[in-house]
Amino acid sequence: MRQAIVTLKKGEGRLLKSGGAWIFDNEIDSIMGEFENGDIVIVHDFDGYGMGRGFINMNSKIRIRMMTRKQDQEIDHAFLEMRVRDAWEYRKKTVDTSSCRVIFGEADFLPGLVIDKFSDVLVVESLALGIDRMKEEIVDILKAVLSEDGITIRGVYERSDAKVRQNEGMERVKGFIGEEFDTKVEIVENGVRYMVDVKDGQKTGFFLDQKYNRLAIQRLCKDAEVLDCFTHTGSFALNAGIAGAKHVTGVDASELGIEQARENARLNGLEDRVEFVCADVFDLLPKLEEEGKQYDVVILDPPAFTKSRKTIKNATKGYREINMRGMKLVKPGGYLATCSCSHFMDYELFTKTIHQAAQNVHKRVRQVEYRTQAPDHPILWSAEESYYLKFYVFQIVDEK
Structure with a gap:
C-alpha cells in the first residue's frame, strides 16, 4: 500500500x-x-x-x-459516514431542510465538496481531485442517512463544471450520478414556490444561501413599489410579491433567468404584480433615474464582481457605482437591501464601499440590519473562504 x-x-x-x-x-x-x-x-x-x-x-x-487533524485516523467508509452524519445533524438543528446545502466543503470538513438538496434531488459539485475519488461513496452514504429520516432521493445530478477544477488538473464535468431523472425540481422556500433547473441553472441550480435574507425583506415590502436588481430566477422579487408588494420589477441580463423568473411568478399566481425585464442593470438604472423613477425598496443582489485578489480594485468600483445608483432610486424613508457574494470583497471593504457610495450621492443611511449566508453555509472562522456573503439593509433617511 x-x-x-x-x-x-x-x-x-x-x-x-x-x-x-x-x-x-x-x-x-x-x-x-x-x-x-x-x-x-x-x-x-x-x-x-x-x-x-x-x-x-x-x-x-x-x-x-x-x-x-488526527494522524492515526483512517480515511475510510466509517470516517466519511461520521462526517456526513455530523453535517446532516447540524442542518436539522439550524435550517429548514426541505431544500438546503447539506455539505459545504471545508466548513463541513469535507474539503472541495458541495452537495445541495432540492426537495428529493441532490446536486453534487466536486472541486478537488482527492474528494472527487470519494464523491460517489459520500453520495451513497448521504442517501442512506437521509433515508433514516424517511427522505427518499429520486436522483443525483453532478454540476462539477466550474473553471477552478482546471487548477486541479481536472476536466469540467456535468451529468447524472446513477439513473436519469427529470432535472426540473419544484421547491418551496419561505412560502414561495420555485422551479429549479439543476441541469442548466447557475451553479447548482438555485442560490440557497440567501434563504433567510429573502425572508428578512418580506416585512419591508408590504404595499411597496419594489425594484429587484440581478433577480436571477426572481427569488427576492417573489418574496416581495408574496409579502404583499403593490408592484415589483425584477431585472436581469439573462434571458434564461428571466424566463424562469416569469415561470416562477406564474407558479405563485403573482404575474399580475411581479414583472420581469431582461436588461443590463448598469445600463437600466441611469435610465430609471433620468425618468424620475423612485421605489420604496431597492434590492441589489449582484453576482460576484471579483473571484481573485487581482481584480478587487475594479470590483470595488462596480460595487460603489451600483450602490450609488440604487440609493438614488430609493424614495426618502425607503429601504435599500444590498449584498456581495465575493469572498475577496470582505466585510470591511464592502462596508467602506457602501459608505463611500452614500457620501458620493449625499444620502444619509441608517442601518436596519447586517446579515450573512444561511446557517447551512456555515462560516468556519479558521477558513476565511467560507465567509463570503455580506448582506445589509439600510433605510435612506429623510430628515424632517
Whole structure:
C-alpha cells in the first residue's frame, strides 16, 4: 500500500495551525514515500510532530487539503459516514431542510465538496481531485442517512463544471450520478414556490444561501413599489410579491433567468404584480433615474464582481457605482437591501464601499440590519473562504 509523509518547512503551515484546511505548495519541505495525485498523505511539522492527514495534488497550488487533524485516523467508509452524519445533524438543528446545502466543503470538513438538496434531488459539485475519488461513496452514504429520516432521493445530478477544477488538473464535468431523472425540481422556500433547473441553472441550480435574507425583506415590502436588481430566477422579487408588494420589477441580463423568473411568478399566481425585464442593470438604472423613477425598496443582489485578489480594485468600483445608483432610486424613508457574494470583497471593504457610495450621492443611511449566508453555509472562522456573503439593509433617511 502506498503511503507518503509530507514534512512542512520550519515556520510554515500558519493557516493550518490556526485551524485552516489548506497547505500550499511553497510550504512543503519534503515528501517521503510513494503516492499518486489524490492520495491521502500523512502531514508532519518540520520537527516530526503529526499534523493529521489530507489528500495531495501536485497539480494544484493548494497542495494538500486536510481531512483530519488526527494522524492515526483512517480515511475510510466509517470516517466519511461520521462526517456526513455530523453535517446532516447540524442542518436539522439550524435550517429548514426541505431544500438546503447539506455539505459545504471545508466548513463541513469535507474539503472541495458541495452537495445541495432540492426537495428529493441532490446536486453534487466536486472541486478537488482527492474528494472527487470519494464523491460517489459520500453520495451513497448521504442517501442512506437521509433515508433514516424517511427522505427518499429520486436522483443525483453532478454540476462539477466550474473553471477552478482546471487548477486541479481536472476536466469540467456535468451529468447524472446513477439513473436519469427529470432535472426540473419544484421547491418551496419561505412560502414561495420555485422551479429549479439543476441541469442548466447557475451553479447548482438555485442560490440557497440567501434563504433567510429573502425572508428578512418580506416585512419591508408590504404595499411597496419594489425594484429587484440581478433577480436571477426572481427569488427576492417573489418574496416581495408574496409579502404583499403593490408592484415589483425584477431585472436581469439573462434571458434564461428571466424566463424562469416569469415561470416562477406564474407558479405563485403573482404575474399580475411581479414583472420581469431582461436588461443590463448598469445600463437600466441611469435610465430609471433620468425618468424620475423612485421605489420604496431597492434590492441589489449582484453576482460576484471579483473571484481573485487581482481584480478587487475594479470590483470595488462596480460595487460603489451600483450602490450609488440604487440609493438614488430609493424614495426618502425607503429601504435599500444590498449584498456581495465575493469572498475577496470582505466585510470591511464592502462596508467602506457602501459608505463611500452614500457620501458620493449625499444620502444619509441608517442601518436596519447586517446579515450573512444561511446557517447551512456555515462560516468556519479558521477558513476565511467560507465567509463570503455580506448582506445589509439600510433605510435612506429623510430628515424632517
